[in-house]
Amino acid sequence: MLRSFGSVLRRDIVVTGKDLVAFLAQVLLQPVFFLFVFGKLLTSLGYTSSGYSNLLFPGLVALTATVTAIQAMAFPLVVEFGWTKEIEDRLLAPLPLWAVAAEKVLFASLRALAASAVMFPIGIGVLGSIPYRAAGLGLLVGVALLGSLVGACIGLTIGTFVPVTKINIAFALIFTPLLFTGATQYPWPSLAHLRWFQVVSAANPITYVSEGMRAALVPNIPHIPGWICLLALAGSLALFGTLGMIGFRRRAID
Amino acid sequence: MEVRDLVKRYPKARTDAVDRLTFAVAGGEIFGLLGPNGAGKSTTIGVLTTRVRPTAGQALIANVDVTVAPRTVRSLLGVVPQRNNLDRSLSVRQNLLFHAAYHGVPKAVRTRRAEALLEQFSLTDRANEKPDLFSGGQNQRMMIARALMHDPRVLFLDEPSTGLDPAARLFVWDRIRELREAGVTIVLTTHDMDEAAALADRVGIVDSGRLLALDTPAALVRGLATGSSLQVTVELAGELGVAGLLDRLGTLAGVQRCEQVGAEAAVYTIRLCLTGEAAAMITPVATAVAEVGARLTGMEIGEASLEDVFIELTGRSLR
Known part of the structure; x- marks a missing residue:
């Protein structure tokens, strides 16, 4: 079984490897512009304080990890189940169904981790310097890993529950709110005076990735404690992992 | 299996x-x-x-x-x-x-x-x-x-x-x-x-x-009540409808069933399932076609096929 699983994973790596430039453009263009405009440009023009880029950077790494994982998962799944049927050959391999889904989750997470790692050199290039703390490395890796897995499982859920004809509207309705309620551009505890938005943000798993990254990289900025972030992410993983597997089973077997 | x-x-x-x-x-x-x-x-x-x-x-x-x-x-x-x-x-x-x-x-x-x-x-x-x-x-x-x-x-x-x-x-x-x-x-x-x-x-x-x-396949076909078939191609002129021709052919002695299997412009292909020898039906069919004013353009003797088996079992054509 391990050999089959490895081959399915190798297929995804080979296919992505052939299109590395497209992959990087797809995942990095948006965070690079975010960094440049909000972290660099607005600060240099005096509209934001110089500390803002330190607050924004961990948030953008979090956003890149989660959103990359969601996209790497949901788009191909919708297309493969609904249109090209490409996945059928893997569903007919002598692998348990959950292993086919798990391979997809693993691969989407690897893509997401790669994309978030590339954010660090890019951050240095755009901002000049980025916040980094060796003591926070363990938490940083843990949060990035869980955040990528949660993103992949959200993608698995979207990709298996949304029909191919509704994918455009589903992405519009899901992505924009996810993008702006994930505490990416603001620290969550500072929302105390805007209670309703704080509650909305608390429901977005990306919030715990952003806040966890801040706990690891810039602990002087008010943040949700790291252990709460890890716990919330583990809970989200269990929730979306279960939902995604249910969706995958539904699509794979009539 | x-x-x-x-x-x-x-x-x-x-x-x-x-x-x-x-x-x-x-x-x-x-x-x-x-x-x-x-x-x-x-x-x-x-x-x-x-x-x-x-x-x-x-x-x-x-x-x-x-x-x-x-x-x-x-x-x-x-x-x-x-x-x-x-x-x-x-x-x-x-x-x-x-x-x-x-x-x-x-x-x-x-x-x-x-x-x-x-x-x-x-x-x-x-x-x-x-x-x-x-x-x-x-x-x-x-x-x-x-x-x-x-x-x-x-x-x-x-x-x-x-x-x-x-x-x-x-x-x-x-x-x-x-x-x-x-x-x-x-x-x-x-x-x-x-x-x-x-x-x-x-x-x-x-x-x-x-x-x-x-x-x-051979045993399925052998089990049919129908023995042979005749495929007829006719050209219908003017107002003459194919339904009238099908009615006429369907009532001929020796024809068990009759159906249209193809049509292109005014040229229709009609298939007759026969109880007896197909050769014996050539003249009566040609006469019937001429009587309704259609022009006979082709006729082919055929053996019964799986299609006939399906029709006999379901009363419908496969197509």
């Missing part, structure tokens, strides 16, 4: 897609499931290939229950689906190699097997291309080659020649016969009686999820 009292009802459906289907296929046999679209053929294949969960009943492949040990079953069977599901991100050769790798075939074996199958299916020239722009025939050849990469005991072909041109169809038929010679058990579905008659050792006729008859 064996299917016992198989039932499949899809959620929200009012009737069973497969309704207590029972049949067995011997090793090394070509078994055809013949029926119109929507008869439950693909659903049956879906259950046997572990992609559809049965509502009731049992399906066994090499004595392994498909719902109990789906992984074992999947390693025993090859599937050529009705719709193209080739991996469009991979080249032809990679499609074959990765399929074998998913099935755990060792590298040296899969490389050797891929080259042999590419050659056998005339795909070597385009082995490094992606299948995006391939014709239906090339895709079908690729899907069969891919299904053979892990050396399956049973090969399922869902409508193997639908949409293929005659040459591609004959090519596919030849390959299927070669596989039988090599000892592979083959289960194919088709709504094409010619294909069932040409390929299958035994044919199961299905309609509305039920198995109506099962035997060799």
